[in-house]
Amino acid sequence: MMIRVLTKKELHRAKSLAQEYLGADLGRFSVMFEAYPELFIGCFISEELIGVAYGYPYFTVRPKEAHKVLLQGIAIRWDYARAGRGSKLLQFFEDQVVKLGFSVVTLGSAEGYVERFYLKNNYEPVSYRICIRGDWDNIRKQAGDYSILQIMREGERTIVYVPPRGGYNLAEKEAVRTFFGADEVNYIFEKQLQ
Numbered sequence: 001m002m003i004r005v006l007t008k009k010e011l012h013r014a015k016s017l018a019q020e021y022l023g024a025d026l027g028r029f030s031v032m033f034e035a036y037p038e039l040f041i042g043c044f045i046s047e048e049l050i051g052v053a054y055g056y057p058y059f060t061v062r063p064k065e066a067h068k069v070l071l072q073g074i075a076i077r078w079d080y081a082r083a084g085r086g087s088k089l090l091q092f093f094e095d096q097v098v099k100l101g102f103s104v105v106t107l108g109s110a111e112g113y114v115e116r117f118y119l120k121n122n123y124e125p126v127s128y129r130i131c132i133r134g135d136w137d138n139i140r141k142q143a144g145d146y147s148i149l150q151i152m153r154e155g156e157r158t159i160v161y162v163p164p165r166g167g168y169n170l171a172e173k174e175a176v177r178t179f180f181g182a183d184e185v186n187y188i189f190e191k192q193l194q
């Protein structure tokens with residue numbers, strides 16, 4: 001197995017893999033590759049691409065969090081999964097992040113076993129990303145005991161960020177989902193690298 005930075009020629013294959021496994025919005029993929037090629041990593045077996053990890057500095061979306069890199073996507077083909085390759089790919093990505101002078105990886109996790117993948121790799125939950133359909137008027141007033149870190153509009157949806165009260169807790173996550181009547185609740189995980 002070989003893990004290395006992708007070349008421009010491999011970008012099309014990497015995009016297809018990301019599309020297939022992450023259903024990714026790949027609008028920014030090529031643009032970000034041009035800007036930060038060091039953060040586009042491939043995992044190869046006999047020259048065949050079987051995994052990708054990619055991201056970009058967070059300041060491009062959140063200027064106040066300039067020390068962070070967003071892991072936008074990571075995937076290992078099913079037929080090669082669950083053998084430690086995803087963790088090695090993630091480690092390589094983290095090393096690249098440090099080399100570029102950043103100190104934190106941040107990401108929005110898919111639900112289910114993927115959460116356990118990040119926990120196993122020493123990521124910590126820093127907030128819930130709560131996706132609510134429509135416009136939640138007076139959200140701060142209605143949020144009760146939940147402290148709101150941030151509220152954003154994304155088209156028809158309202159996205160609310162709330163800190164977890166105590167680490168990774170699926171019962172709390174379900175309570176958050178019910179309280180907000182959320183379409184989706186995802187953990188934001190982060191790892192301090194240095």
Ligand SMILES: CC(C)(COP(=O)(O)OP(=O)(O)OC[C@H]1O[C@@H](n2cnc3c(N)ncnc32)[C@H](O)[C@@H]1OP(=O)(O)O)[C@@H](O)C(=O)NCCC(=O)NCCS
Pocket residue numbers: 021022073074075076077080081082083084085086087088108109110113114116117118120
């Ligand atoms: C998430 C993903 C990249 C993990 O890659 P991987 O090579 O299978 O991961 P690893 O073998 O390094 O797994 C490390 C740990 O993660 C957890 N894990 C990974 N896959 C798991 C599964 N299917 N079920 C339960 N736990 C799992 C386990 O704790 C595992 O350690 P263990 O095997 O010692 O129990 C891969 O499953 C994948 O591509 N999934 C589809 C795309 C996706 O959802 N990406 C994440 C988007 S946020």
